[in-house]
Amino acid sequence: MKNLLGVTVVLVGVALTVLIFLMLFVQTNWDKKYESPYPDLRASTDSTIIARGKYLVYGPAHCAACHSGAEDYEAMESGEQVPLRGGEVFIMKIGKIVARNLTPDEETGIGRLSDGEIARAMRDAIGHDGRVLPAFMPFKLMTDEDVIAVISFLRSQKGVNNNIPDPEYSRIGKWQLSTGKYQPRKIEGEPLKSMKREATAVYGEYLVNSVANCVGCHSLATIKYGVKEFDIAPLSGGVNFGGKDINNFRFITPNLTPEKQTGIIANWDEETFVNRIKAGRVYEYSPMPWGNFSRMDEVDIRAIYRYLKSVKPVAHKIEKTVYAPGEAMPDF
Ligand code: HEC
Ligand code: HEC
Structure with missing residues (x-):
């Protein structure tokens, strides 16, 4: 009887120690920062380049589908150039993540981000703050020409002040971030400078x-x-x-x-x-x-x-x- 009690105390003790160790591990590791070189690409004020960027943002690259406000979705679907003020909420296993404000507002938008920071977020899935951005934006191999066009268009918009809350990671999300489940993007190959636009x-x-x-x-x-x-x-x-x-x-x-x-x-x-x-x-x-x-x-x-x-x-x-x-x- 005494033995059984002893064994139980030891087992509970071990379980508690493991639990405390795991909690400390997650607490000190979930907020990982990643580094990668900033792509050396600069926005342009050329109107042809800006027009190409607008086509990509509201068309095939569909940045607007995620980065316009939820209340503007219908207008965006029907072809209006609604502002990319952000705010769409994604509830996922990793937590609650909100699409950012992509207008040039200095305080709440991309006004405070460099061209290199925006390009790196698109290509490597690393945010300006070094956070890994869960796999939403598949633009690793987007050509230099198209990345430049997108950023040039983003810079040409009117700023909208709209503060976006930081992600609220779930317990599972923090565990996944601690163990490195989500990493900067590592798709093989180098982006091309440009590509011929033809029906091939x-x-x-x-x-x-x-x-x-x-x-x-x-x-x-x-x-x-x-x-x-x-x-x-x-x-x-x-x-x-x-x-x-x-x-x-x-x-x-x-x-x-x-x-x-x-x-x-x-x-x-x-x-x-x-x-x-x-x-x-x-x-x-x-x-x-x-x-x-x-x-x-x-x-x-x-x-x-x-x-x-x-x-x-x-x-x-x-x-x-x-x-x-x-x-x-x-x-x-
Ligand atoms: C965000 C997710 C998503 C993306 C991105 C996406 N699809 Fe789809 N697609 C769906 C879903 C969900 C359906 C089924 C519901 C529907 O038909 O709308 C679908 C349906 C389709 C259909 C069937 C339509 C029909 O009449 O039955 C085609 C064709 C298609 N997609 C092609 C594409 C092509 C081409 C692309 C890229 C240019 C693409 N999809 C990108 C989610 C997506
Ligand atoms: C399927 C939805 C989706 C699409 C499409 C999308 N984004 Fe995002 N984007 C997000 C979400 C969600 C976040 C916030 C991620 C986070 O905070 O972890 C984000 C974050 C960003 C950031 C913020 C980086 C930072 O440092 O804070 C930039 C820049 C960005 N997106 C640019 C773009 C551009 C440019 C396009 C189109 C070429 C695009 N996105 C398409 C969902 C999307």
Whole structure:
């Protein structure tokens, strides 16, 4: 009896020590700072460059879909140049993260950030404060010319004073940050200076993977040490935009590879694809930034089609992409 008590006391003691050690570890490690060289790129005041930047921000790169205020979303979808004042809230496992103010306001926007700091955030996913930015912005290999165009446009806007709260990381989020689950981006390859804009698979590959992030939503992936490791072949769909709230519409992304039986566009000709993208949003709550993509020019849409038709076909059957409120849905 005495022995049993002794063993219990020791076990509880060990468990408490481990717990205290883990808490101290997270407390001292979650707020990691990362370093990487600032890209040597400078904003320009040339109106052609600014116009290219505006096209990317409100079109294929869809910065506006996340960085305009939530109350402006509808206006933004229908093509208005709403200010990029930030404020959209993302509730994720890692915590509550709010998209920043990208207007040139000195106090609350990018007025206080250098061109290099903005370019580094886009490419390496490191914030101006050294924080790792969870994988939202896939612009590692965006060309110098396009990064410059985007920053030049951002600098040309009118400043809006709108203070954005810092992220509130969850307990799991702090653990993940402590153990280095999220890291600055380490995709292989060097960004090109510029690219020829033409309706080719090569240019389409660039748009799909490094600008419009079709690959991010249409591929099952696990984030592992800063590199997206695809569980199954990229672009074959299956990402679950479900969430716990069954009173909302929920979605699973379709397979975009040209596999005859299971690929959604495998049997679409180029005109069908162009018309579908231009027609825009069908489901009000779909997370796909249809409004932005519907205003891409035809060269870009055709390039994307030609690239998607050239990727490795993957048989991955997605039963349904849209689930009505209350409807049963496969688990995450
Ligand atoms: C899918 C949503 C999404 C898209 C698309 C997006 N962003 Fe962001 N961005 C965010 C979120 C969320 C944050 C805040 C992250 C954080 O605080 O951890 C952010 C942060 C930033 C920051 C802040 C860096 C810092 O140092 O504070 C910059 C700059 C930025 N984004 C630029 C852009 C640009 C330019 C584009 C388009 C080329 C873009 N973003 C597209 C969601 C997005
Ligand atoms: C933020 C996530 C997200 C991004 C980015 C995204 N998609 Fe989607 N996509 C979805 C979801 C969710 C659906 C299913 C709901 C719907 O049809 O709106 C979908 C549906 C589709 C469909 C089927 C439409 C139909 O009529 O059934 C096509 C085609 C498509 N996406 C192509 C693309 C291409 C091309 C890109 C890049 C230019 C892209 N998607 C980027 C989430 C995304």
